[in-house]
Each structure stands twice: as C-alpha cells, then as structure tokens.
Amino acid sequence: MNAPLLLVEDLSVAIGAARVVDGVSLSIAPGEALALVGESGCGKSLTARAIMRLLPPAARHAGGRVTLDGRELGALDADAMADMRGSALSMIFQEPVASLDPLMPVGRQIVEAVLAHRRTSRGEAAKLALAMLEEVGIPDPVRRMAQYPFELSGGMCQRVMIAIALICRPRLLIADEPTTALDVTIQAQILALIKRLRRETGTAILLITHDMGVVADMADRIGVMYGGRIVEQGEVFALFRRQCHPYTKLLLKSLPSLEGERRTRLSTISGTVPDLHSWPPGCRFNPRCPLAVDRCRTDAPPLAPAADAAHLAACWETARMAELDR
Amino acid sequence: MNRYLLRRLAQSAIAVLGTVTLVFFIQRLAGDPTLLMLPEGATREDIETLRRQLGFDRPVIEQYLDYVWQLLRLDLGQSLVQRLAVGDIIASRLPYTLYLAAAALVVALGIGLPVGVLMAVKRDTRLERLLVAFVLIGQSMPTFWSGILLILFFAVTLGVMPASGVDGFHSVILPAIALGALTMATFARVTRTAVLEELSRDYVPAAQAKGLRFRAVVFSHILRNAATPIITVSALEIANLLAGAIIVETVFAWPGLGQLAVQSIAARDFPIVQGIVLLGSFVAISLNLLADILYSVVDPRIRLEGRA
Numbered sequence: 001m002n003a004p005l006l007l008v009e010d011l012s013v014a015i016g017a018a019r020v021v022d023g024v025s026l027s028i029a030p031g032e033a034l035a036l037v038g039e040s041g042c043g044k045s046l047t048a049r050a051i052m053r054l055l056p057p058a059a060r061h062a063g064g065r066v067t068l069d070g071r072e073l074g075a076l077d078a079d080a081m082a083d084m085r086g087s088a089l090s091m092i093f094q095e096p097v098a099s100l101d102p103l104m105p106v107g108r109q110i111v112e113a114v115l116a117h118r119r120t121s122r123g124e125a126a127k128l129a130l131a132m133l134e135e136v137g138i139p140d141p142v143r144r145m146a147q148y149p150f151e152l153s154g155g156m157c158q159r160v161m162i163a164i165a166l167i168c169r170p171r172l173l174i175a176d177e178p179t180t181a182l183d184v185t186i187q188a189q190i191l192a193l194i195k196r197l198r199r200e201t202g203t204a205i206l207l208i209t210h211d212m213g214v215v216a217d218m219a220d221r222i223g224v225m226y227g228g229r230i231v232e233q234g235e236v237f238a239l240f241r242r243q244c245h246p247y248t249k250l251l252l253k254s255l256p257s258l259e260g261e262r263r264t265r266l267s268t269i270s271g272t273v274p275d276l277h278s279w280p281p282g283c284r285f286n287p288r289c290p291l292a293v294d295r296c297r298t299d300a301p302p303l304a305p306a307a308d309a310a311h312l313a314a315c316w317e318t319a320r321m322a323e324l325d326r
Numbered sequence: 327m328n329r330y331l332l333r334r335l336a337q338s339a340i341a342v343l344g345t346v347t348l349v350f351f352i353q354r355l356a357g358d359p360t361l362l363m364l365p366e367g368a369t370r371e372d373i374e375t376l377r378r379q380l381g382f383d384r385p386v387i388e389q390y391l392d393y394v395w396q397l398l399r400l401d402l403g404q405s406l407v408q409r410l411a412v413g414d415i416i417a418s419r420l421p422y423t424l425y426l427a428a429a430a431l432v433v434a435l436g437i438g439l440p441v442g443v444l445m446a447v448k449r450d451t452r453l454e455r456l457l458v459a460f461v462l463i464g465q466s467m468p469t470f471w472s473g474i475l476l477i478l479f480f481a482v483t484l485g486v487m488p489a490s491g492v493d494g495f496h497s498v499i500l501p502a503i504a505l506g507a508l509t510m511a512t513f514a515r516v517t518r519t520a521v522l523e524e525l526s527r528d529y530v531p532a533a534q535a536k537g538l539r540f541r542a543v544v545f546s547h548i549l550r551n552a553a554t555p556i557i558t559v560s561a562l563e564i565a566n567l568l569a570g571a572i573i574v575e576t577v578f579a580w581p582g583l584g585q586l587a588v589q590s591i592a593a594r595d596f597p598i599v600q601g602i603v604l605l606g607s608f609v610a611i612s613l614n615l616l617a618d619i620l621y622s623v624v625d626p627r628i629r630l631e632g633r634a
Contacts, residue, residue, distance in 0.1 A: 085536065085537045086536040112536065113536035116538050
C-alpha cells in the first residue's frame with residue numbers, strides 16, 4: 001500500500017481507569033473503504049470519535065497518534081482541528097434526526113457547513129447546499145431547505161447529514177452506524193447513496209457497523225474489534241473466506257445464512273461481553289474462546305500477519321482454527 | 327394564530343376570572359369588611375349605614391356580579407383613606423415599580439445568563455467554582471439584608487450612591503441590584519442546567535463535525551435550544567420581581583407599588599390592596615401567556631403543529 005490517507009497508530013481511549021480503546025492501529029488508503037465491526041461496546045464508535053477528536057466528555061484520549069494526509073491531528077490546536085473537520089474529514093452519525101439542530105431549518109444547517117470553510121456569501125452557499133441536496137437524492141430540495149428536521153423522515157435526515165458531511169469534499173468520511181436507526185428499505189437506499197458518492201468523489205470511508213451484510217457490500221477491508229482492540233484485519237473477501245481469529249470465526253458462524261440446512265439452530269458465542277472495568281488479562285476474548293490455552297490468559301497476543309502479509313490476527317492459536325469447524 | 331395559542335388564550339382568561347373570584351371571596355371570608363373600615367367605637371347605626379352604602383347588605387352573588395361588572399369597566403373602586411379612585415393611585419405609582427423591575431431584570435439577565443452559560447461550558451474548572459459561589463451569594467442573601475448592606479457600603483461608607491428615594495439614574499442602581507440578585511441567581515442556575523442538557527445532545531458533536539468551533543456551536547445552536555426553560559423561568563421571575571419590590575421599595579424608600587401596598591395594608595385601605603393584588607395576578611398571567619407565545623416563536627415544532 002502506498003502513502004496512507006489516514007494512519008492511526010496505537011490509539012487508546014480511556015473512560016475512568018478503563019481503557020475502552022486499547023492500542024488500535026489502522027490505516028486507510030486514499031479512496032479506500034475500511035469497515036470496523038464488532039459488538040456494541042467494543043470501542044469502534046469511540047475509535048471514530050477519537051479520530052475526529054470529538055470524544056464524549058466522559059472519555060479521554062489516552063495515547064497514540066492519528067495522522068491524516070501527513071498531518072498529525074493531535075498536534076493541532078482546537079481551532080485548526082475545527083478547520084480540518086468538515087473539510088478534510090467528516091463524520092455522519094447513528095441517529096440522523098438527533099444529529100440535526102431541531103430548531104434550525106436544514107438548509108441553514110448545510111449552509112453553515114459551507115460557511116465554516118469557505119469565504120463566500122450566504123446566497124452562494126445556499127446555491128451549493130441546494131445542489132448538494134439534489135446530489136443526495138432529496139426530491140423538491142427548495143421546499144426541503146426551509147423545513148425543520150422534525151418535518152423530515154429519518155432517511156431524509158441522514159441524506160441531509162451526508163450532504164453536510166460531503167459538501168466541502170473531504171478526503172475521508174467516517175460513517176458511524178449510518179443506517180442502524182433506519183428501516184431496512186431506507187438502509188439500502190442510504191448505503192447505495194454512500195457507495196455512489198464514494199465512486200463519484202473518491203472519498204475514503206471508515207465505516208463503523210455491526211452488520212456483516214453492510215460490510216460485504218461497502219468495504220474493501222475489514223477490521224474486527226473486540227474489547228477495545230482490533231483482533232483481526234484483512235481484505236473483506238479473504239477474511240470472509242478464512243478467519244484467523246476465533247472471535248471472527250464464531251461471529252460469522254452466528255449469522256443466519258440463506259444456504260445450507262434450514263431449521264438448524266443459529267450458533268452463538270457463549271458468554272457475554274465482559275464489563276468495561278473487568279476485562280480479563282491476556283487476550284480479552286479468552287473467557288469465551290473454545291481454543292484458549294494458558295498463554296491466552298496471561299499474554300495479550302499482538303496483531304501479526306496470519307494467513308498472509310495483508311491479513312492480520314491477534315491470536316496465539318491461529319494454527320488451530322480448523323478445530324472450530326468441527 | 328393557531329389552535330395552540332387560542333387554547334392558551336382561553337386558559338388565561340379562565341385564570342383571570344378565577345383570580346378575580348378568589349380575591350372577591352377571600353375578602354368576604356375575612357369577615358365583615360365594614361367593621362375593619364370604621365374606627366373603633368363606631369355605633370351600630372354607623373356600621374349599618376356604611377354597610378348599605380357599600381352594598382354589603384345584598385346577597386353575595388349579586389355583590390359578586392356587581393364587582394365583576396365594575397372590574398370589566400376597569401373600575402377598581404375608591405380608596406378608603408384618600409377618597410381617590412384606586413386606579414388613579416395605582417397608575418401614579420406603577421411607573422416607578424416598572425422602572426425598578428426593568429432595571430432589576432437588566433441586572434438579572436445581563437449577569438445571570440452569561441454566568442449560567444459559563445458555568446455549563448467551563449464545567450469542573452476553577453472558574454465554575456468561583457461562579458457557583460457568586461451565584462450562591464445572590465441566591466441566599468435576603469433582599470432586606472443585601473439592600474441594607476448595599477446602602478451601608480455604597481451610600482454611607484463610600485458615598486457614591488444615594489441611599490434612598492428617586493433622584494436621577496443613579497438612584498435606581500442599588501435597589502435594582504438588591505432586587506435583581508435573587509433573580510440573577512435563578513437565571514444563572516436554570517441557564518446552566520439548560521445548557522448542560524443541550525451540551526449532551528447528539529447535534530453538538532455533529533455540528534462540530536462539520537467544522538464549527540465550539541464557541542460557534544454554543545452561540546448558534548445551544549443557546550436557542552436552551553431558551554425554552556429560560557423563558558418559562560423568566561415569566562415566573564418577572565412576577566417574583568414585582569413581589570420582591572414590596573421589600574426593596576420599603577428599604578430604599580422607592581415610591582412604587584410595593585411601598586403603596588405596605589402603606590395601604592398598614593392603613594387597612596383594602597380597595598387599594600385588592601387592586602394591587604389583582605394587577606399583580608393579571609401581570610403574572612399575562613407573562614405566562616407571553617412565555618407560551620415565545621415558545622412557539624422559538625420552537626417550530628410548536629408553531630408548525632399540524633403543518634407537516
């Protein structure tokens with residue numbers, strides 16, 4: 001891979017004494033789409049917020065570097081970072097309706113994004129906003145501009161959020177579960193829209209999701225998170241074909257499939273995600289892992305090349321993965 | 327005008343009627359008012375004469391309807407002491423109280439709002455703790471006490487402010503501070519809570535994600551969203567200012583309605599007291615109605631009810 005657009009090195013986020021994101025490293029090439037997947041509470045959203053430097057008040061940055069296009073974001077002062085947001089990297093959120101100011105017409109909220117980065121008149125900005133609304137497929141955009149978020153559906157609001165995120169043509173779009181709050185048909189439309197805009201603008205995407213179907217559809221590469229760490233990373237199809245971490249394997253096995261026997265029970269991963277404050281030592285998946293050996297309970301495995309140089313896994317027992325098929 | 331406002335208007339009218347009724351019957355419950363109006367040692371005949379003059383010998387319902395009819399013509403009756411129309415007496419004092427209340431409101435809003443916003447935005451800093459102490463002082467100092475301290479310090483010791491009375495712009499400053507302090511503290515606390523609440527909303531990081539600086543998010547999004555509880559409290563607080571004026575006007579010899587109320591109570595001039603009570607209630611009800619109208623200006627979800 002040549003010079004990455006986004007480089008995250010050893011990023012950690014803490015809530016109180018708990019390291020909820022623990023040494024996450026990843027990179028995204030220009031125009032590439034990386035999906036971060038995992039159960040709720042695995043730290044994927046906080047990773048995204050940490051990259052944006054928009055962590056919720058309870059969480060704090062606890063180490064690591066984020067570099068975008070060669071600029072270290074952590075070294076910027078607050079105003080310089082604000083200038084980067086929306087112009088170099090943007091983010092859309094899980095709850096599109098709540099993400100818009102309920103008391104401001106949506107048109108003005110898009111205009112605001114333009115005026116934050118460009119010295120231009122309100123009228124010019126409004127024209128851009130109108131064109132952008134058309135681009136994200138909102139019918140009757142002139143009327144919609146003047147409406148308030150509560151007058152639009154969730155899907156419409158997410159289109160508006162996408163318009164806001166992309167109007168200044170950022171090189172990276174972070175999409176944090178952009179379709180989770182929407183109903184299924186709308187989900188498909190929004191995903192198709194993000195795909196189309198990605199094709200047209202060459203924006204790289206960091207997609208946060210827990211939906212494997214979305215990953216297969218949208219991403220080039222995938223990072224699987226568990227307990228605040230990336231446990232496996234690789235090309236989407238290589239990883240779907242062969243998993244090198246027991247968690248990934250069990251996660252994929254637990255998905256319902258259209259093929260094979262009907263009436264078979266869905267397999268599950270035994271146990272539950274441990275509480276943030278009581279992660280086990282060693283590999284954090286060890287209490288639930290059928291392959292766990294003594295070493296897994298004491299030493300945390302590093303993320304290392306597994307199947308090939310581009311397919312990484314953090315597991316001591318990768319060689320025994322075949323046992324899980326029995 | 328939409329259904330929301332019409333409903334609120336009707337509710338306000340009912341509230342006014344309720345107040346008028348309550349004031350009328352409380353007065354009757356207090357016993358025969360003629361006994362209170364005459365000097366001690368009046369003869370039975372004197373009492374009967376006055377009772378007939380004032381119409382207290384008639385059935386209560388008839389008196390009530392009469393009273394309501396009188397009020398509808400904006401006639402508050404006659405003062406028992408000064409033999410002047412109550413309406414005229416109140417009208418001569420009202421501007422002073424409005425002046426004082428407005429000045430106090432300027433103090434309260436001008437200090438309370440920014441302090442509240444700062445307390446929320448600078449949460450858990452030394453500045454916030456300092457401001458909390460400041461607000462606590464405003465909240466816990468009784469008005470008669472802070473008023474006297476202000477007079478002692480600024481008028482007696484420093485001699486830079488007049489101690490009492492109305493004499494130019496200077497003279498309103500101390501009473502306005504004394505009257506506004508409690509309201510300022512209330513505004514600061516309500517603003518802090520409202521802004522903190524808004525700070526935790528999803529649209530805040532979303533607005534920052536598009537490149538707005540934090541200050542811009544506060545000014546163009548958070549303040550407006552936090553306005554609803556502040557407007558509610560404003561309506562209640564302005565009514566409270568009028569109540570507080572009774573004490574402050576007495577301490578500072580300010581010739582407004584508060585002073586008039588105290589004098590009239592002492593002189594048992596009930597028509598005036600009644601007039602002031604009615605005026606106060608009417609102001610409180612009107613302010614609440616105004617607050618409801620303002621909600622719909624601020625919040626399109628109320629204004630556009632039924633449009634979408």
